[in-house]
Amino acid sequence: MSVVIAKERVDEMKSSRRVLKTLEYTPTKVQKGYTDKTLYINLTDNQVEFKDIPAVVKEKFIGGKGYGLWHLWKGVNADTKWNDPENEIVISPGPIAGITQYPGAGKSLVVSISPITGTVIDSNVGGHFGPLMKFSGFDALEIQGKAEKDVVVFIDGNKGTISIEEAPVETVDSHILAEELTEMYADDEEDKRHISVVSSGQAAEHSYIGLLNFSFYDKRKKAQRLKQAGRGGIGTVFRDKKIKALIVKYKGVKGDSNAPVDVEKIKQVGMKLHKEVHDFDDEQCQMRQVGTANLFETMSDYDLLPVNNFQYGSHKDAAKTGGRAALKKVLQQDEPDGCWFGCSMSCAKSATAYELQTGPYKGQKVVVDGPEYETIAGVGSNCGIFDIDYVLECNFYCDTYGVDTISFGTLTAFAMECFERGVIDKEVTQGLELTFGNKEAAMELLHQMARGDGFGVIAGKGVREMRKLFVREYGADENLLLDIGMESKGLEYSQYVSKESLAQQGGYALTNKGPQHDEAWLIFMDMVNNQIPSFDDKAEALHYFPMFRTWFGLQGLCKLPWNDVEPISNRSVEGPEAAKVPEHVQNYVDLYNAVTGNNIDKQEMILQSERVYNFQKVFNIRLGVVGIEGDRAPYRSMGPVTKEEFLSREDRYDKQMKENIGIDPEGKSLEEKMKITRDFRESQFAQLRDTVYKRRGWTVEGIPKVEHLQNIGMDLPEVLEVVQPYFK
Amino acid sequence: MIQMNGRDHDWYEGMTIQSLITDLNYTYPILLIRVNGTFIEKENYGNTRVQKGDDVKIIHPIAGG
Ligand code: SF4
Numbered sequence A: 001m002s003v004v005i006a007k008e009r010v011d012e013m014k015s016s017r018r019v020l021k022t023l024e025y026t027p028t029k030v031q032k033g034y035t036d037k038t039l040y041i042n043l044t045d046n047q048v049e050f051k052d053i054p055a056v057v058k059e060k061f062i063g064g065k066g067y068g069l070w071h072l073w074k075g076v077n078a079d080t081k082w083n084d085p086e087n088e089i090v091i092s093p094g095p096i097a098g099i100t101q102y103p104g105a106g107k108s109l110v111v112s113i114s115p116i117t118g119t120v121i122d123s124n125v126g127g128h129f130g131p132l133m134k135f136s137g138f139d140a141l142e143i144q145g146k147a148e149k150d151v152v153v154f155i156d157g158n159k160g161t162i163s164i165e166e167a168p169v170e171t172v173d174s175h176i177l178a179e180e181l182t183e184m185y186a187d188d189e190e191d192k193r194h195i196s197v198v199s200s201g202q203a204a205e206h207s208y209i210g211l212l213n214f215s216f217y218d219k220r221k222k223a224q225r226l227k228q229a230g231r232g233g234i235g236t237v238f239r240d241k242k243i244k245a246l247i248v249k250y251k252g253v254k255g256d257s258n259a260p261v262d263v264e265k266i267k268q269v270g271m272k273l274h275k276e277v278h279d280f281d282d283e284q285c286q287m288r289q290v291g292t293a294n295l296f297e298t299m300s301d302y303d304l305l306p307v308n309n310f311q312y313g314s315h316k317d318a319a320k321t322g323g324r325a326a327l328k329k330v331l332q333q334d335e336p337d338g339c340w341f342g343c344s345m346s347c348a349k350s351a352t353a354y355e356l357q358t359g360p361y362k363g364q365k366v367v368v369d370g371p372e373y374e375t376i377a378g379v380g381s382n383c384g385i386f387d388i389d390y391v392l393e394c395n396f397y398c399d400t401y402g403v404d405t406i407s408f409g410t411l412t413a414f415a416m417e418c419f420e421r422g423v424i425d426k427e428v429t430q431g432l433e434l435t436f437g438n439k440e441a442a443m444e445l446l447h448q449m450a451r452g453d454g455f456g457v458i459a460g461k462g463v464r465e466m467r468k469l470f471v472r473e474y475g476a477d478e479n480l481l482l483d484i485g486m487e488s489k490g491l492e493y494s495q496y497v498s499k500e501s502l503a504q505q506g507g508y509a510l511t512n513k514g515p516q517h518d519e520a521w522l523i524f525m526d527m528v529n530n531q532i533p534s535f536d537d538k539a540e541a542l543h544y545f546p547m548f549r550t551w552f553g554l555q556g557l558c559k560l561p562w563n564d565v566e567p568i569s570n571r572s573v574e575g576p577e578a579a580k581v582p583e584h585v586q587n588y589v590d591l592y593n594a595v596t597g598n599n600i601d602k603q604e605m606i607l608q609s610e611r612v613y614n615f616q617k618v619f620n621i622r623l624g625v626v627g628i629e630g631d632r633a634p635y636r637s638m639g640p641v642t643k644e645e646f647l648s649r650e651d652r653y654d655k656q657m658k659e660n661i662g663i664d665p666e667g668k669s670l671e672e673k674m675k676i677t678r679d680f681r682e683s684q685f686a687q688l689r690d691t692v693y694k695r696r697g698w699t700v701e702g703i704p705k706v707e708h709l710q711n712i713g714m715d716l717p718e719v720l721e722v723v724q725p726y727f728k
Numbered sequence B: 001m002i003q004m005n006g007r008d009h010d011w012y013e014g015m016t017i018q019s020l021i022t023d024l025n026y027t028y029p030i031l032l033i034r035v036n037g038t039f040i041e042k043e044n045y046g047n048t049r050v051q052k053g054d055d056v057k058i059i060h061p062i063a064g065g
Helices: A007-015 A057-062 A065-075 A131-136 A173-184 A190-194 A234-241 A263-280 A286-301 A318-321 A323-332 A373-383 A388-401 A404-418 A439-451 A455-459 A462-474 A480-484 A502-509 A521-528 A534-557 A569-573 A575-581 A582-596 A601-623 A643-648 A649-662 A671-696 A708-711 A717-728 B018-023
Strands: A019-022 A037-042 A047-051 A089-092 A106-111 A120-125 A141-144 A151-156 A161-166 A195-199 A211-217 A223-229 A244-251 A350-355 A365-369 B002-004 B007-008 B032-035 B038-040 B055-059
Touching: A019 A223, A019 A263, A019 A286, A057 A065, A057 B002, A065 A089, A065 A106, A065 A120, A065 A601, A089 A131, A089 A480, A106 A131, A106 A234, A106 A708, A120 A190, A120 A211, A120 A521, A120 A534, A131 A195, A131 A211, A131 A244, A141 A244, A141 A462, A161 A404, A173 A195, A173 A223, A173 A244, A173 A388, A190 A195, A190 A211, A195 A350, A211 A234, A223 A365, A244 A286, A244 A671, A286 A318, A286 A323, A286 A373, A286 A643, A318 A323, A318 A373, A318 A388, A323 A388, A323 A404, A350 A388, A365 A388, A365 A404, A373 A388, A373 A404, A373 A439, A388 A404, A388 A439, A388 A708, A404 A455, A404 A462, A404 A480, A462 A480, A502 A521, A502 A671, A502 B002, A521 A534, A534 A575, A534 A601, A534 A671, A569 A582, A575 A582, A582 A601, A601 A717, A643 A649, A643 A671, B038 B055
Parallel strands: A037 A141, A151 A244, B002 B055
Antiparallel strands: A019 A161, A037 A047, A089 A106, A089 A141, A106 A120, A120 A223, A151 A161, A195 A211, A195 A244, A211 A223, A350 A365, B002 B007, B032 B038, B032 B055
């Protein structure tokens, strides 16, 4: 059910506005997927500038995340912190974003310095903002500075106006704010679909895990739907800059708005994929019925579902609470749901008319976007909670309060384990009984984050900060907390148990932004299919997949249509090549060429990504994330930390000790077996790390070699300046 | 013994592809299966016998996040 905004409310908002800046401009027409323009806004002095994007930047950074990283690099210095005025939020959709003939082509990439990691973060998000912004004349929006009071930025791509206005009375929470602003800026009901809003929420103001909601108007539900740029706290940066919302309005999206060179080719490739989705989705992933949540039951069956802070990998109640049948009952089934035009994969599911049970909106019936797999696993099983209504409630509040469900789930699970192990008590949690499975306590923790009170403020700083506090103030065993605190680079782990997949341990830790699986998800390829048995095989996968997946972020594409539907041709592809889905990779090459008029092949595609990936790596080094310590992984991501964990899978560990380590477990004490297992697994991880660094062209300390940077064409002087001191 | 995705796996008399899938608790809805390089269609899982020494590949084309 949508939130209805009364005319009086709109009048109140309008009358309280104070215009700080308005500017007229002539929107640059998109050509071959690009406008070659950046809209720069500095909120400290309300400066608005239109910057040309140089040809060399276009060639080396492509767009999307590449543009975000390049703008951010120029805007900050080696000492910039997340809440310094010079930190930026850059939003860029990429050249392919905005086509409507191929599924998954409406994404925006958001880049900033993260409060939770202290280094660069990027997040890929749906909703209509990015494409509408491009059609309004901009390949990127670069926001720097800090406003004194809450502001909104409004881009009208038809009239050619930009305004910055103080907005004191608008609601902060996204599910209301998106509706308020839509009501305010739309001429009539029909006009609402031309509007997209970027916003965050109250909890982003009091935590480091704030997210951004990107809206798209769902005309059937008559509601603004919300998609999330979730990871790394960009919503926290957004609210720290006192931005309430960014709004874009553009009417006139057509099949050729992206002005591609060869629209017929795009249609042809698109038709092929639409047919595959139509023919195979019901028997394959059922993305159209349950979205990414289809994975929940499977993960439990294969012992990969995080339960109780990643201690265990399965639970008897998984199917009952997050199984496909259970999900179909709560998710709306009768309408296709795409987060950009033309996405037949339509995984953007929602539960409608969910009646809230807690918090400031208790009793209201709302639309809950999702839940995605990560949310059910994160706020559900990983916290020992197997209750789909709780998941919906928590999902809704995380979104509207503007916090990342993945980080919220992992940090709550960590706090729960600390509570259960006596590391913290009710005095520390200020009365919250944070035991696994206590959904009331978990919900209250989230409401506290939004209000900025209680233990919610402590927990909202994330696992890393909690760990430091518990050690410093409450005498906690630091080694234990390092082992069970599921973060790397400060970012909370996403929701897969990687203990039995060495490659995925690398896929989490040997990453640029931290343990989000969007660089590489290799669990089945490695653990079950055994397609990458050697260190070299794993390293090759940890080269190829992060590079390939980076490419989605350069182009403004969704990853899901790549491999969440399997074409017939993949049956005849053997070995690890099958995981690449070669036919679909060729689709992307064809799409890029058909949009831009360039002529790349699969190798050049990887090279485009490799340049940006290495640039991001060097950016991390510039900001102080250097060496193997920067890629540290908690032991729980590699193996069993506690006796209970070991004993729960003792047969497996004993068998592995005999077959893989060559030591007979017979007669060994539990402590001895745990130590042997740990030593072996940690040495395997170290060997993997060395092999991956080498494959990526980096030193054993993880520094990209000058020669490698030259070979891939990322030898810009400012890049070399950062790495050269390591070679003296 | 058979080779199951390149690893040793116990074999027993009467083993079929279907029984192997059940034993391994492979519940994922799509599996791409080859026995000694020959692709096995889903409708034949129950009647495809696995012989001692066979090289069985059961690939999960699962994409994940
Ligand atoms: S597959 Fe899902 S997330 Fe991706 S573009 Fe389509 S609807 Fe959006």
